[in-house]
Amino acid sequence: MFSRAYKTWVTLPPLVWVAAFLVLPYALMFAYSFWSVSAAGSLRHTWNFANYGQLLGREVYRQTLLRSAWIAARVMLFAVLLSYPLAYLLSFHTRKGKDLLYQLVIIPLWVSYLVRAYAWKTILGTDGVLNTSLQYLHITTHPLHFLLYSPFAVVLTLTHIYTPFAFLPVYAAMEHIPRNLIEASHDLGASALQTFWRVIVPLSMPGVVAGATFAFVLSFGDFLAPLLLGGPSGVMISNIVVSLFGAAYNWPLGAAISFCMLALVIALLWLSERLEKRWAWS
Amino acid sequence: MQSDGQALLADGSADPLLCLRQITKNFGRHTVLRNISLSVASGEFLTILGESGSGKTTLLRILAGFEQPSSGEVWMAGERLDPLPPYQRKVNTVFQNYALFPHLTVEENVAYGPRVAGVSFDEVRTRVADALTKVRMLSFKSYRPANISGGQQQRVALARALVNQPRLLLLDEPLSALDANLRRQMQVELKALQREVGITFILVTHDQEEAMTMSDRIALLRSGELEQVAAPDEIYCRPATSYTAQFIGHSNLLPATVRQGMARTGSLAWPANVPDGSALFSLRPECIRAAIATPGAVRFRALVLDYAFHGASELVRIETAESLTLTVRCPQRGLLRGHVELEFSPEDVVLVRESAA
């Protein structure tokens, strides 16, 4: 029904923009990852696999990559576990104030990422709110040092940041479950708990997958929380990339790591889309 | 190629407003319309009747300009219509479920067409008021569509289309969303309105009763092909095909063998002016009656199988001696029971073409 000119005009500008500012940069990143830097610090456009070789060969990269994945996995797990019961409560057992509660989950999303990470720093520090409170209440006598500058702080902060992200798709999936299915389940003799496990959990899986993917992917690539709260034991893969692009001045190696991250993220998105489709049952 | 549209218009006598010439429409490999040729006279009320999936809505969308025919041409008043975009056609549509703009009031909905056409403010006002008066909706002009009933929305949709003074008005199942009583009332109103404004109407429906009551002619569409185009009484009394006979009203189909001017199925035999060979005939249930010894009538004995009450009449299923099952419409309840003697007149038996499966 729409004319060819109409379709061309709405398609072409975003297509060109995406090509110029998404496709081209990714391609460039891929190209960079095969180049190298001379001793004098200038870029050499010679093609080789040395960067990928380093990436695979050096212990520090492997370890950091694993640590990043492990931190992201914990964040994903906690974010989903924390948000799922709340989504269930809101979607199925709240009538009054449902909108308000929903908004209360969303509002932290509007608070600056940096500000929230910073707030955790002031809470967890040696002279931070938590330690001084504990001492004030005579629960501890000395500040606990493991709170800040540890993977624990990173996981805690990222969980705090990504729980609302995980909540949204889970809640949306639950809201999409037709209510007469719940009634049908009760009608067929299932208890509330049985209905939960046999109807609600399977039908909310697409939301869980989407939320988990969000939480994992975004925390996997994070470099600010580790810089702010992670300390030496909380360094993540993106921090290495940042230093390669900064002080270490080895863009090609940084590009190689970034490209691997990009590939991993795309693979995860692909996987999660497959899972969501499979569990959408329609 | 010389166009029929121009030729017919120059000729003047036939004066068809609309000419469809061999319209075919494919969606991918699927053919939804095949070789549709049809002309519609100015001021005519034509109904395109068909089951869902028969292609009737696609045909309407081609006329409105939302779909392009894969091949064939559409001509209106001597002008090639099919390359024109919808907004350059003097054709307006009353959509199924009306498609009123929810963010505009009744008045703004009706004013939409004249306004986008750049008609002056004062003229828009008077034309909108006229159109709303015509459909008796003037007092609702500041309501929004969500706040008026289905029947009222229907009227607004009509006014919105008619205010543009189209040459041709298309109606896509306009009454299907209304309940039965209102539907019958709107059928009468719609027909009256059409006579009043004198605009050519093309109505699409799957409801054969609606088609029968409103139209000057019915075009019966089946699986993308025209089965028959004729006036309602003709299409009812002289169905051309077995599909037409069965789709419009009830019908008994009699597969018969014709030899020397006599058709025969089992013990039933009647004179038929048809070449020798096998042939298919249609006989309406109301054309079979209890035998009263009408001269020339075909008489036969049968056993009543069952019967169903249908208001003014009764539909009775009978079985002849040769296990041929027929339906009879009997105006009197309880008249036909057990073993009965029936008759029909040979002129009521219509030769029909066997429709493809």
Added chain:
Amino acid sequence: MGLVMTQNDWNRGRIALAVYAALLFAFLYLPVLVLVVYSCNGQGVGGFPPHNFTLRWYSLLFQDDAIWRSVGNSIVVALASVLIGLALGIPAALALDRASFPGKRAFRRLVLLPLVLPGIITGLSLLMLFREADVKLSLATVILGHGTALISVATTEVYASLQRLERVQEEASLDLGANYWQTFWRITFPHMRLSIIAAALLIFTLSIDEIAVSFFLIGRENTLPLEIWGRLRRGITPEINAISTIIFVFSLLTILAWYRLRIRGKGETEPFQAAEPLP
């Protein structure tokens, strides 16, 4: 035999859920609370209990030119990102909804990718582009980065609202003699309006807050998050609490504004569709 809950168990389950929800909300709001409380704490950040209520940090903040300069920069960047995001996101949504072209699926995925991609990848890939093209880093490069990354927000919001627009509405308009341009402004646009406002608000807030992409594309002029970041590296000061509190209040006002709008538009669109993937 499966588990059967008695009414009593059931009520207990509900209470447990409610307690759980309360704890979760406490977790979600603790940092915000700490932030606000300590922005008025005379003893600086940390130290329990807080005492010596003061507005000193706010008055210091208001005299801090560098902060306000960065606020101005952030607003410029955010407004420009909204423009880019809408100018490309709306056509992209229209294209996804109604055009078919080779590579449409890939296009859809690409547009949406930056939303779920760690900012570092978007930032770095654009950094390499700008370096190869010999473009000097400035606020303009940050704007390009934000705009590109946030097109997806406008696309998802507007696409969702287009999905709710019955095609027949636009057909009716064309049928009544309005051409494509008129139909767009009279039917399509009013329908999308609320989703466009939502997209604009979201892009604005996300851009104001964005740091990962800006981190790599920034020139001499700082945006507010980068200014804060720079100071954090030097040490914690309650001034940062103060500015964060102000940002938080502004965010709240934005949400409220959005809700007022939404109530007027009665369910025309759901907010935060950006968080849900496209169907």
